[in-house]
Structure formats: structure tokens, C-alpha cells
Amino acid sequence: MKKVVLITIAASILFVSCKNESTTNTSDVETVKDLALTDTPIEEITPQYLYITAHSGLSLREFNNLNSERLAKMPYGTKVKVLTSEKNLTMNVGGIKGGMNEVAFNHKKGFAFNGYLSKFFPPEKDSKAKGYAEELKELFPAVKFTESTGGTASKPTNTETLILPTTQWHDAFFVAQQLFDFPKDFDFPNPKGKDTQVYKDKKPVKNTWISELRVSRKDNILEKIEYVYTSKGFGYNVILTQEGETMKIEKTEKVE
Numbered sequence: 001m002k003k004v005v006l007i008t009i010a011a012s013i014l015f016v017s018c019k020n021e022s023t024t025n026t027s028d029v030e031t032v033k034d035l036a037l038t039d040t041p042i043e044e045i046t047p048q049y050l051y052i053t054a055h056s057g058l059s060l061r062e063f064n065n066l067n068s069e070r071l072a073k074m075p076y077g078t079k080v081k082v083l084t085s086e087k088n089l090t091m092n093v094g095g096i097k098g099g100m101n102e103v104a105f106n107h108k109k110g111f112a113f114n115g116y117l118s119k120f121f122p123p124e125k126d127s128k129a130k131g132y133a134e135e136l137k138e139l140f141p142a143v144k145f146t147e148s149t150g151g152t153a154s155k156p157t158n159t160e161t162l163i164l165p166t167t168q169w170h171d172a173f174f175v176a177q178q179l180f181d182f183p184k185d186f187d188f189p190n191p192k193g194k195d196t197q198v199y200k201d202k203k204p205v206k207n208t209w210i211s212e213l214r215v216s217r218k219d220n221i222l223e224k225i226e227y228v229y230t231s232k233g234f235g236y237n238v239i240l241t242q243e244g245e246t247m248k249i250e251k252t253e254k255v256e
Contacts, residue, residue, distance in 0.1 A: 048082040050101075050117040053174040055184045058117075060110040064100035066091070071110045077122050080105050086114060095190030096170045118171045120164065123179040129160045129251070132179060140165055142246070155255050162249040169222050172240050172247035180238045180251050182227040186213045192220045207231050230256065 052058045052074050060072040064086070074080060086099030091113070098115035105112075120140075123132045133145035142165035151157035162179075164172055170188045177184065183201050195218060201211035209230045216224040225240040236253040 048085065049079050050082055050103075050114075050119060051121050052076055052078045052080065052116060053118045053122060053171070054116040058112050060103065060105050060108060060112055061100070062110055064102070064111040066093075066100075066113065068111070071108055072105060074105050074112065077124075078105070079121070080112070080117070082117075083109065094187055095192065096188060115170060118168075118174065120166075120171060120175060123175065127179060129162055129179055133162055136164075151254065157252055157254050159250060159252045161251075163243075164247045164249070165245070166247055167242060167245055169225070169240065169242070169247065172249055173225060176227075176238050176240055176249045176251075179249075180227075180236075182213075182229065182238060183211065186227070189213065189215045189222070189225060191217065191222045193217060210235075232256075 053076070055076050057073045057075050058078075059070045060074055062069040062071055081104040082101050083104055084102040086101055088099055089097040090099040091097070093113055093115055096115035098113055100111040101114040101117060102109065103112050103117075120136060130145055130147065133143055137143040137145075142163075144161075144163040146161045148159050148161075149156060150159065162175075164175065166172065169191075173188050176182075177186065183203070185202060186199060189197070189199070193215070195216065197215045197217075199213040199215070201208070204211045209232070211229050212227075214224075214226040214228060215222070216226075223241070227238040229236055233256050234254070235256055236251060238249065238251045241248050241250075
């Protein structure tokens, strides 16, 4: 009799154990199995997404060169999935060094110049600097934003400062250009050139006194990019500089 009871208890325990195992999430098991069979770090498995920063759009090409067939034109601000990333700086486009990343866009796979692909999502039209910084900070905690006032009672100033965790001048330039609304006709200035150079706005809006891009270089390395705008009674400038491992964007408005 004791043997029958013991056998019954053992069978019950075995049944419960098998039942618990059968309710294990199948997808979890497959995930563990897949990770166990690969030497690729988890960070490399996770898809990477970047954003188009070229205002006129960016070409998706069949092969990893700029002369191959264009499969599509990806609009400004589009989020694309990066399939493979080119780390080597194999080409130079308008002073921006980069290579061709393999990306997925609109159910197509192709290659795009990564000098116009940024980890920072671009500001939407009419975005405010503070709001943009707060959204960006959720993804990049090192982002910083400050605001201060100065000047005099009759000629007050307001300064907004945005710090981006990057050393890429072109990334900061495209963010500043969109966020602080200076002319899209200004291309990213080539690092190679005269130590001091001024680019005039070819299509200034009505009643504009000054609208120009001022570039400072040393030994063909950018030191400062400044956009200057003035009109009757009002003006502002936007200054880009590199500080250590970050890019600083500073806009100061003035009442003239």
C-alpha cells in the first residue's frame, strides 16, 4: 500500500513539473537559443536607426558608391534602419567625411551617404529650443540646455545654449539651421578654406540688413561657425563651437 501511495505522489510531482515547463514563453526560449548560437554582442544585434539631415533629401542607391543607380529619394527627417554601418571615412561630400551605410527604407534596401545621417532626430518646424532639448535628453542624457537674459532695460538680450554630445560639426550645424531658422541655402561650410570667410545670403527676406554666415578656420580645421541676422530694431546670432567631446550651439537675440 505504501508503495502505491509513493508512486502516486511521484507521478503527481512529475505531472506538475511538466505542466510548468510547457507554459514557458516559447519566444523567450528561442531568444535565448539564438543568442547562445551567436558570438555577436547584443548591442550589435539591436537595429540602429538614424535620421536624414539633408534638406533636399538623401538618395538611396543600389550599391555603395555615389554613382550607382538611385532607388529612391528619402525625405528630410526620415527615420531609416541601418543594416550595416561603414566606419571608414571613404569619401568626402561638401566637406563632410563619411561612407555608405546599408539602410532599409520603404521596403527597399540600398546604400546612403552617412554624412547626412544623424543619431539626433531633427527639430520639427517651429520647434522651440527648450522643448527640443527636453525631448532629445530622453534619448541622450548628456544633452544640456540653458537660457539667460542680459543687456540693459532698453536693449535686452536673451541667450539660449544647447550642448550636444557629439564632435560632428555637421550634425550640430543641421540642428542649429533647423532649430534657429537660418537660411537653408547655406550649405555646411567646408573645413578647408581661408581662415576667415563670409557667405552672404543670396535671397534675404524683406527689410533684412544683414544675413550672413561667418566661418573661422585654422589649418583647415573649423573653429567657429556663426550666423548673423540684423534688421531694424532686432537682431540675433547663432554660434557653433566645439568644446571637448561636445558641440555648443548658442543663440543670442538682441534689441537694437
